[in-house]
Amino acid sequence: MSYDRYVAICKPLHYGTLLGSRACVHMAAPAWGTGFLNSLLHTANTFSLPLCQGNALDQFFCEIPQILKLSCSDSYLREVGLLLFSACLTFGCFVFFVVSYVQILRAVLRIPSEQGRHKAFSTCLPHLAVVSLFISTGMVAYLKPPSVSSPSLDLVVAVLYSVVPPTLNPLIYSMRNQEIKDALRKLIGRFMAAIDSHFSTNYSHCMTT
The missing domain is CATH 1.20.5 (Single alpha-helices involved in coiled-coils or other helix-helix interfaces)
Known part of the structure; x- marks a missing residue:
């Protein structure tokens, strides 16, 4: 979506060429492929973990950090490695996101009219807000120290990064x-x-x- 906003603002005359159906397929295929591979690896590994502290999670879905709390085997280190792999993927997406919005900001600041700048910002800010919410709450969920963990905090953070962004996305983009x-x-x-x-x-x- 950040690339879509980048092309729409920085290269509006080439929008139809740069973001045709072929380009959308080329962008969607790696995203879906890496997402499927990542989820498959996590699912296979977490189901192989021996649980010695019961099987009840203080969560409304099988979140990985909550499953690791129930594990009593050194095999959880494999899951930590997978989490690092996921972090690398997320960091790559984050760098692409930041670079796109830096270019967008530079293009918007060059727009002479205040109305044009306002329209450009109103187009980008909802997407920026949703992505920032997802990234920040996801980082809190997976990187916070165990000392600040609590069932209520874990539940609220999980809702903020797993339920709120997917709910807001169609509302934000369809309302345009x-x-x-x-x-x-x-x-x-x-x-x-x-x-x-x-x-x-x-x-x-x-x-x-």
């Missing part, structure tokens, strides 16, 4: 589509009209009785 905005206004208008009609009917019924 004019057709979806119009459809949402019509839906809200019909809903409000139905409520008004319901209350009007009940009021008339009360007056007649």
